[in-house]
Amino acid sequence: xxxxxxxxxxxTNSCLAVVQGxxxxxxxxxxxxxxxxxxxxxxxxxxxxxxYEARERQITDPRNTVSSFKRLIGRxxxxxxxxxxxxxxxxxxxxxxxxxxxxxxxxxEVSLPEISALMLRHLKELCSESLGAEVDKAVITVPANFNxxxxxxxxxxxxxxGFEVLRILNExxxxxxxxxxxxxxxxxxxxxxxxxxxxxxxxxxxxGDIFKVLATAGDTALGGDDFDTVIVEEMRADFIDKHxxxxxxxxxxxxxxxxVAERVKCQxxxxxxxxxxxxxxAENRAGRAIDFHFKMSKSRFEGLCRPLVDRSLDVCVEAFxxxxxxxxxxxxLVLVGGSTRIxxxxxxxxxxxxxxxxxxxxxxxxxxxxxAIQAFSLTRYQMSRPSAPPEPYAADKRCSSAPPVVWxxxxxxxxxxxxxxxxxxxxxxASSDAKSCEGAGGEPPAGGSRRRPSDDFGWLDLGLxxxxxxxxxKAPRTSVIKRRKDVVHGAPSWPPMQQGDAFSVDxxxxxxxxxxxxxxxxxxxxxxxxxxxxxxxxxxxxxxxEQSRLFTxxxxxxxxxxxxxxxxxxxxxSDNTRLGQVLLxxxxxxxxxxxxxxxxxxxxxxxxxxxxxxxxxTGEAQSTRIVLSGGLDEITVRALVEKYASE
Amino acid sequence: xxxxxSQFDAYVLxxxxxxxxxxYYHLLGVQPGAGVSRVREAFLSIAAKFHPDRNRxxxxxxxxxxxxxxxxxxxxxxxxxxxxxKAVYDQGLAEGRVxxxxxxxxxxPKSPEDALKSPQARQFYxxxxxxxxxxxxxxxxxxxxLASTHEKSPNAAIEALRAKLEDAKKQxxxx
Numbered sequence: 001x002x003x004x005x006x007x008x009x010x011x012t013n014s015c016l017a018v019v020q021g022x023x024x025x026x027x028x029x030x031x032x033x034x035x036x037x038x039x040x041x042x043x044x045x046x047x048x049x050x051x052y053e054a055r056e057r058q059i060t061d062p063r064n065t066v067s068s069f070k071r072l073i074g075r076x077x078x079x080x081x082x083x084x085x086x087x088x089x090x091x092x093x094x095x096x097x098x099x100x101x102x103x104x105x106x107x108x109e110v111s112l113p114e115i116s117a118l119m120l121r122h123l124k125e126l127c128s129e130s131l132g133a134e135v136d137k138a139v140i141t142v143p144a145n146f147n148x149x150x151x152x153x154x155x156x157x158x159x160x161x162g163f164e165v166l167r168i169l170n171e172x173x174x175x176x177x178x179x180x181x182x183x184x185x186x187x188x189x190x191x192x193x194x195x196x197x198x199x200x201x202x203x204x205x206x207x208g209d210i211f212k213v214l215a216t217a218g219d220t221a222l223g224g225d226d227f228d229t230v231i232v233e234e235m236r237a238d239f240i241d242k243h244x245x246x247x248x249x250x251x252x253x254x255x256x257x258x259x260v261a262e263r264v265k266c267q268x269x270x271x272x273x274x275x276x277x278x279x280x281x282a283e284n285r286a287g288r289a290i291d292f293h294f295k296m297s298k299s300r301f302e303g304l305c306r307p308l309v310d311r312s313l314d315v316c317v318e319a320f321x322x323x324x325x326x327x328x329x330x331x332x333l334v335l336v337g338g339s340t341r342i343x344x345x346x347x348x349x350x351x352x353x354x355x356x357x358x359x360x361x362x363x364x365x366x367x368x369x370x371x372a373i374q375a376f377s378l379t380r381y382q383m384s385r386p387s388a389p390p391e392p393y394a395a396d397k398r399c400s401s402a403p404p405v406v407w408x409x410x411x412x413x414x415x416x417x418x419x420x421x422x423x424x425x426x427x428x429x430a431s432s433d434a435k436s437c438e439g440a441g442g443e444p445p446a447g448g449s450r451r452r453p454s455d456d457f458g459w460l461d462l463g464l465x466x467x468x469x470x471x472x473x474k475a476p477r478t479s480v481i482k483r484r485k486d487v488v489h490g491a492p493s494w495p496p497m498q499q500g501d502a503f504s505v506d507x508x509x510x511x512x513x514x515x516x517x518x519x520x521x522x523x524x525x526x527x528x529x530x531x532x533x534x535x536x537x538x539x540x541x542x543x544x545x546e547q548s549r550l551f552t553x554x555x556x557x558x559x560x561x562x563x564x565x566x567x568x569x570x571x572x573x574s575d576n577t578r579l580g581q582v583l584l585x586x587x588x589x590x591x592x593x594x595x596x597x598x599x600x601x602x603x604x605x606x607x608x609x610x611x612x613x614x615x616x617x618t619g620e621a622q623s624t625r626i627v628l629s630g631g632l633d634e635i636t637v638r639a640l641v642e643k644y645a646s647e
Numbered sequence: 648x649x650x651x652x653s654q655f656d657a658y659v660l661x662x663x664x665x666x667x668x669x670x671y672y673h674l675l676g677v678q679p680g681a682g683v684s685r686v687r688e689a690f691l692s693i694a695a696k697f698h699p700d701r702n703r704x705x706x707x708x709x710x711x712x713x714x715x716x717x718x719x720x721x722x723x724x725x726x727x728x729x730x731x732x733k734a735v736y737d738q739g740l741a742e743g744r745v746x747x748x749x750x751x752x753x754x755x756p757k758s759p760e761d762a763l764k765s766p767q768a769r770q771f772y773x774x775x776x777x778x779x780x781x782x783x784x785x786x787x788x789x790x791x792x793l794a795s796t797h798e799k800s801p802n803a804a805i806e807a808l809r810a811k812l813e814d815a816k817k818q819x820x821x822x
Contacts, residue, residue: 207691378700515698530803542721544699544714572764602718605699 002136004166004379005127006174006371009116009140009154011070011196014038014051015365016123017372018131024178024369027130035364036126040118041065042105050122062090064105066115071197072101073112073157074150076578076629099629113632114640116157121644124161138163139375141367144170144193144200145218145521147567148579148609149631155606156632160640166378168606171195172202173518174370175336176211178361187331188214190319192349192357194312194339197223201316203323203330212517215323215540217315222308224339230304231261235294243290245282253281260294268301269341302344309348316352322540333357336366377514518543520603525576527564533573536601546602550616557589563599565609580628582611587622597622656709659697663712670745671723671736679737683728690724722746763804768797772805779812784819787812 005027008015013035016027028034033052041054042064049057057065068089076099092104102109120140127135140158142151151168158165172191179189186207193200200218204211235257236247247253260276267274274296280289320327335357339345350357361369519540525533526549536547551561561584568576587595596616603609613622627633632640662669672679675689695701697720699713726732726747736747763769771794778787791812795805 208695210691210694212691378703515695515700517694517698538725541725544718545721546718 002134003127003131004137004139004375005135006368006373006375007120007123007138007140008171008174008365008368008371009070009120009142009157010038011068012038013364014119014123015368016127017365017368018127018135019372019376024372026365026368027127029126029130036123037067038070038119039065039067040069040115040122042110044106046106048118050119051126058090063092066091066103066105069103069112069115069119073116074147074153074631075101076149100632111632111640113153113157113160113637114644116154117160117640117644120157120161120163124163136162136164137166137375137379139167139169139174139371139378140165141169141171141174141371143195143198143218144172144202144216145198145220146607147522147577148524148603148607149628151606152608152628153631155608156637156640159637160644162645165606166375168608169371169374169516170202170213170216170518170521170607171367172200172216172334172336173204173211173213173516174367174374175334176202176204176206176370177373177514177516178366178370179332179334179358180373188325188329189332189334190316190327190330190353191334191336192312192316192340193336194345195223195337196225196339199223199312199315201312201319203319203325209513210515210517212542213519214325215319216519216521217319217322218521219311219315222311222315224337226308227265227305227339227342228258228261230308231264231296231301232257234296234300234304235261235292238294239281239292243282243284243292245284245290247282250282256281264294264296265301265342268296268298269343272298305342305344309345312345313348313352327353330355334366335359336363338363373514374516380513518605518607520545520607522567522577523569524579524601524603524609525566525568525573527566527573531573533566533568533571533576535569537603539569541603543603543607544605546600548598548600551584551597551599552593553587553590553595555592558592559587559589560585561587561597565601565611578629579609580626580631582613583625583627584613585623585625599624651704656705659705659709659712659716662716666716666719668745669719670740671727671747674719674723675727677727681727686724686727690720693720763794763798763802764800765797768794768802768805770794771797772808775812776808779808779815782815784812784816 003018005016005018014037015035017024018027019025026034029036029051036051037055038051039054039058040048040050041057041061042048048054054065055067058067072093094102094104094109096102096109096111100111102111103115120138124135124138138158140154140163142154146154155165155168172193175191175193176189186205189204189206191200191202191204193202198218198220199222200216202216203214205214206212232254236254240246247257256278260278264274264276276294278292278294281292282290284290316327330353333350333353333355335346335349340349340357340359340363346357346359520537520543521539523535523539524537525535528534534549536549537545551563553561563582563584564573565579565582566573566576567579570576582599584597584599587597597613598616599611599613601609601611609626611624611626613624614620615622666674672681675686675693677686677689681689694717697713697716699710699717702710702713705713726736732747739747763772771790775787775790775794778784778790791805791809795802798805
């Protein structure tokens with residue numbers, strides 16, 4: 001039996017962790033690298049490489065090197081997000097049946113779950129090598145706001161890579177788990193996750209070892225990239241002022257501005273002023289090359305960023321409303337995602353919540369660590385799954401003497417001392433021995449005692465207070481910038497990390513027996529006449545969850561009913577994301593309205609939709625087919641699993 | 648810790664058998680007057696033992712039963728913690744319905760003009776419909792035209808009314 005690991009399959013970088021001996025460890029490759037670029041490159045000989053080796057090839061072979069695939073996975077090719085992200089991609093994207101996006105590389109078309117699978121397979125091999133043991137199970141994380149198709153496509157990728165996917169886990173929930181809060185006291189944790197492309201806020205209530213997500217909300221169009229954009233716009237305006245030339249139409253120049261902007265952003269997290277020089281960025285009207293010198297102060301940057309941070313805080317307000325709690329009741333605030341390194345964010349968010357943000361665990365690794373903990377707690381019960389049920393260890397007579405049949409006597413007979421709670425209590429000892437194993441759970445969060453006294457909201461300034469007269473010109477000289485200009489950027493060069501250093505090796509695991517009760521981020525609905533959406537499963541409903549609806553034929557002799565499914569809260573389908581269709585077929589021809597079919601929509605513990613239908617008269621299962629926009633069907637998936645297993 | 652109690656499993660299967668007859672109060676083991684904190688406490692204590700994740704070593708049959716039970720527990724918890732839903736549920740329960748049956752609530756358009764996005768378009772649409780009713784075809788046509796200029800995207804309700812108007816015009820022409 002193989003090991004179970006946690007995988008944070010990121011847009012830019014991926015990270016792996018495992019729990020062994022009550023410690024969570026980030027798995028590094030043979031030369032000690034702890035994060036792995038999410039890039040896959042297809043070679044001329046028909047094979048492929050992933051991670052660092054693939055990232056090298058972004059420069060030499062950009063057309064056959066696929067990065068940022070997480071932005072495309074499970075997306076409808078015609079969707080606005082997919083289209084927007086296409087513009088920046090150096091490789092070619094096409095589409096197959098049901099709008100499935102396909103990547104065209106070396107005269108073949110590869111689906112996105114396959115590309116993700118190649119990355120995951122690389123990570124799987126890396127784990128096996130590093131741990132010296134077979135690894136065949138994984139918890140894979142996704143952003144909280146991933147929709148059904150994105151989740152199922154990620155799970156499919158895991159299967160193709162040869163993993164048993166134990167769970168598709170929300171990234172903020174994983175982060176909460178990594179911090180391993182806990183103990184007897186009930187507390188509320190807010191996880192503020194500002195990633196490269198999206199923003200999520202999740203509020204978790206912790207009771208003992210149960211993590212119950214109260215609410216999750218997000219803005220899919222708000223991310224760290226937006227900070228780059230405000231700097232780029234500032235640069236563009238500055239260039240117009242100085243040289244009278246608008247760089248907007250100059251793609252190459254704009255790309256260079258963007259690369260430099262990202263570095264300026266990172267530098268401004270620890271410096272008061274940053275200068276940059278972009279040699280020969282454009283030509284003036286006389287045809288002479290212009291060098292562009294650009295300066296930006298931290299306060300200017302923060303002024304520009306403020307609206308973006310405020311936007312994220314508005315989403316937080318929404319989340320608190322959904323959770324039905326006041327923000328002052330938050331006991332702990334966890335920051336996740338690279339953008340939370342920006343001091344302004346730390347300060348504003350900390351002030352807003354009235355608590356000091358927790359940043360001890362490296363934000364690049366915290367999600368993988370949480371996933372590893374969940375993988376561990378999911379498999380510990382499975383370890384010795386017996387082939388035959390064992391003898392009862394506590395032959396309690398009350399079990400048989402109080403059969404649950406008693407409460408089947410109708411809804412009216414509800415005595416206060418109904419047998420159900422009493423019988424449930426009988427089993428309280430079933431978990432007590434498991435509980436005693438998690439001694440670490442009662443300890444204060446591991447980070448608390450190791451904070452430096454100087455740690456405060458603005459600690460980054462203290463550590464790096466630099467003489468202001470020194471111009472920190474990370475001036476990209478001609479050769480440097482030229483070489484960089486067409487490179488799809490990898491990890492941004494953030495200032496040296498102070499946080500996480502003490503914890504970068506092992507994290508003591510406090511929540512090995514954690515039980516996660518998560519929610520579905522978006523409402524699920526069906527399309528009705530007139531472009532309306534009828535909500536079936538509400539937003540933020542605890543999962544697993546199911547709801548059913550009765551459908552009937554609308555004309556005589558109708559043998560097929562098509563149900564359109566949407567994700568989103570709006571009453572109008574046009575404002576929601578179309579997930580796909582459910583086809584009810586082979587219906588007996590009958591007068592309209594005679595046939596009644598009960599369709600049950602279920603969202604499972606992975607946040608993935610399932611649809612079942614039953615004929616109300618006959619009680620027989622009704623044949624159904626779900627077609628998801630941008631998703632692969634089961635037959636294709638099986639074929640892919642076999643194909644990659646035999647390779 | 649990894650030895651399963653077969654009586655627990657038998658109990659799970661028993662509950663599963665009668666799941667559709669259990670009302671939310673019995674399922675959670677609380678009294679109908681119980682407050683949110685009592686409901687929450689009951690839910691968490693059941694979740695701690697009955698959640699499918701806590702029973703991954705169980706047989707497939709037991710796990711499937713636990714999964715179904717847990718979905719119902721989530722449903723019960725959600726309803727009992729929401730005062731509005733709880734009120735509707737209690738009413739239904741008095742009539743013998745143990746689950747809160749989601750009927751087709753007001754998600755769809757109540758009247759045809761609800762499907763119009765623009766409030767002005769709705770007004771003109773209503774006017775046009777009443778014009779048509781009383782036979783003022785010219786005014787109906789004008790109002791309908793105004794409705795469609797306010798409503799940017801093509802709309803089924805407007806098209807339907809336009810078709811009716813055309814029919815009425817033809818009818819009038821014949822007479």
